């Protein structure tokens with residue numbers, strides 16, 4: 001979870017406008033992970049890191065134009081998304097859009113032809129909820145699986161779940177329709193579901 | 206009649222409260238009768254909680270410092286400009 005929510009954003013913005021170095025360093029730490037998540041939707045890791053860096057350099061000046069109509073986080077994410085889109089345009093590349101089916105194959109395979117479960121869920125995660133949250137091995141496994149998600153699914157799920165953007169904002173930032181966003185989120189959640197189930201069963205990632 | 210497969214398909218919308226009233230009622234009815242789907246929905250909810258609670262993209266310290274330096278340079282030239 002971000003600590004950004006606990007500081008008063010308008011104080012931070014004033015400090016940034018005043019050019020306070022400490023405020024910038026704090027903002028860099030608070031907001032860059034989310035900005036990277038956005039950039040990774042479009043670009044490979046090293047280009048994504050470049051774009052985030054360019055964005056910060058740009059923000060040193062551009063913050064004067066920030067009027068607070070959207071939150072600072074959303075504003076930063078939009079700048080990142082636009083810079084990424086420009087890069088792709090220059091490179092003459094399109095973002096491939098693979099939305100398709102709503103069911104993850106690993107789940108779709110588990111039904112009989114009539115639509116009932118053939119291989120039903122074996123465990124109830126919530127009975128182990130506390131130990132799940134604190135299990136370090138699981139957390140590492142989650143990390144691994146989240147970073148292995150297809151770019152679009154990962155960015156969508158990160159912005160929507162981990163960074164708690166509104167669906168509308170995520171669609172705006174990533175330039176996708178509401179129904180495409182739903183599919184990306186469904187699929188990503190199902191993948192993580194399968195991962196947790198597997199982990200519970202085997203104790204391995 | 207809603208089948209288990211349908212429920213898996215729209216389960217994510219259900220837990221987010223994104224289903225229309227009629228669909229939401231069909232899901233609730235199904236859940237009353239189907240233990241497997243209750244497990245599925247419970248587990249899906251738990252998966253979402255895990256994702257939400259997970260701090261993503263750990264930024265490595267080296268990259269964070271690189272960003273700090275870039276910002277410092279920009280601040281300096283803004284100060285001069």
Ligand SMILES: [Zn+2]
Nearest residue numbers: 208209239242
């Ligand atoms: Zn069922």
